[in-house]
Amino acid sequence: MSQPRPSSEVRQFTIDADDDGVRLDRWFKRHLPQIGFGTVSKWARTGQLRVDGKRVKPEDRLSAGQVLRVPPGGEEAGRTKPRPQRQLSPDEIAEAKAMVIKETKSAIVLNKPPGLATQGGSKTHKHVDGLLDAFVEGDAPRPRLVHRLDKDTSGVLLIARTPGSAASYSKRFSGRSARKIYWALIVGVPDVKEGTIDAPLAKQPGTGGEKMHVDMEGGQPAKTRYRVVDTAGKKAAWVELEPLTGRTHQLRVHMEAIGHPIVGDGKYGGQDAFLTGSISRKMHLHARRLVIGEPGGGKLDVTAELPEHFAASMEQLGFDPAMSDASPVREDITEKTRAEKKQAARQHAKQYRKSQRGPRRARGGASKPKGPAKGKKR
Incomplete structure (x- = not known):
């Protein structure tokens, strides 16, 4: 978009490719x-708004390269003005840049660490949205969030560079053409190794909207496709999860609903969500891969590496990341090498548990957790 003249004079804007196809009234909401x-x-009705010299209506759509004539003035008291850029510390800028795993003309893709909120709230002051000013250059628009991840969920988070690309990505998310694949470690092993969980969700009464639950009568439709990739005996499994809808806490509630809570998700699984031994008590849910159409054509296909605690648990349970379709294909992986890795991982976990017996006794002994939830047939 070309730079405007002062508002006391007639202004002219050249429509960018990013705004191709947008309604005139929506263009004003984005840029003015x-x-x-x-x-x-009023301006359209009186002929003061012109596109390539012709009169237009608020609902008319713009095309890239067209020139929009805007008359002087028009600013209204109390109307929303562009958000001032926040001054970030060098450490905050470095933190934001360290999360970047891919950049395109339309997007910045981050690998969000667990424990960092996506957006702010009444008691949340540090979040991804507050760090996005690190990516503002010159007069470029401030990047914006397109979707969200729970605070304790890690992985791929898509940031749109411009209002136009944000609208394009949002349309793909809402139209379910974007494909999101999550990895999770769950307690126990489902009897049915692959399938779709179809269970409507609603806010759980008495929680102030902080928790969701399955509500077959009044809930909103929610579907999750799952596949067991590998198992560690009967105590845990590694699964791929693909949400076919986008409800709050959907994956967490659905896995708990079939009797296999996500490891570390005490909010929904209670004490049953924690494994014994050296497995971290942090939540093991990771947005591993995102495939989504780009505004200018083509596909954005990006994968996020696991956080440290998740990767350590995978190793300790003997799970090989190369076994998942959400990982790059490796031709050298054989059943023998998988078995060897699992055996080595089990031995490592056994030695670790032995080394921790002394410290646990010194603390008075660990409380005995409840047994893992049994798998449910569906």
């Missing part, structure tokens, strides 16, 4: 939010 819809309608 201080000018209200009423003013835009």
Whole structure:
């Protein structure tokens, strides 16, 4: 978009490819939010708004390369103005840049660490959204979130560079054409190794909207496709999860609903969500891969590496990341090498548990956890 002249003069804007196909009134909301819809309608009705010299209506769609004429003034008291850029510390800028795993013309893709919220709240002051000013350069628009991950969920998080790309990505998410694949470690092993969980979800009464639950009568439709990739005896399994809808805490509630809570998810699984031994008590849910159409054509296909605690648990349980379709294919992986890795991992875990017996006794002994939830047939 070309730079505007002062608002006391007629302004002219060249429509960017990013705004190709957007409605005129929506263009104003993106780029001149201080000018209200009423003013835009009046200007259009009186012929003061022109595109390539021709009169237009608020609902008309713009095309890249067209020149939009905007008359002077129009700013309304109280209208939303662009958010001022936040000054970040060098450490905050470094933290934001360290999360980047891929950049394109339209997007910045982050690998969000566990424990970092996506957006702020009443008691949340540090979050991804607050770090996005690290990616603002010159007069470029501030990047914006397209979707969210729970605070304790790690992995792929897509950030749109411009309002136009944000609208394009959002449409793909809402239209379910974007493919999201999560990895999770769960307690126990489902009897049915692959299938779809179809269980409507609603806010759980009495929790202030903080928790969700299965509500077959009044819940919103929610579907999750799952596949067991590998198992560690009967105590745990590694699964791929693909949400076919986008409900709050969907994957966490669905896995608990079939009797196999995600390891570390005490909010939904209670004490049953924790394994004994050296397995971390942090949540083991990771947005591993995202495949989504780019605004200018083509596909964005990106994979995020596991956080340290998740990778350590995978090793200790003998799970080989190369066994998943969400990992690059390796031709050298054989059944023998998988078995050897699992055996080595089990031996490592056994030695670790022995080394921890002394410290546990010194603390008075660990409380005996409940047994793993039994698998449910569906």
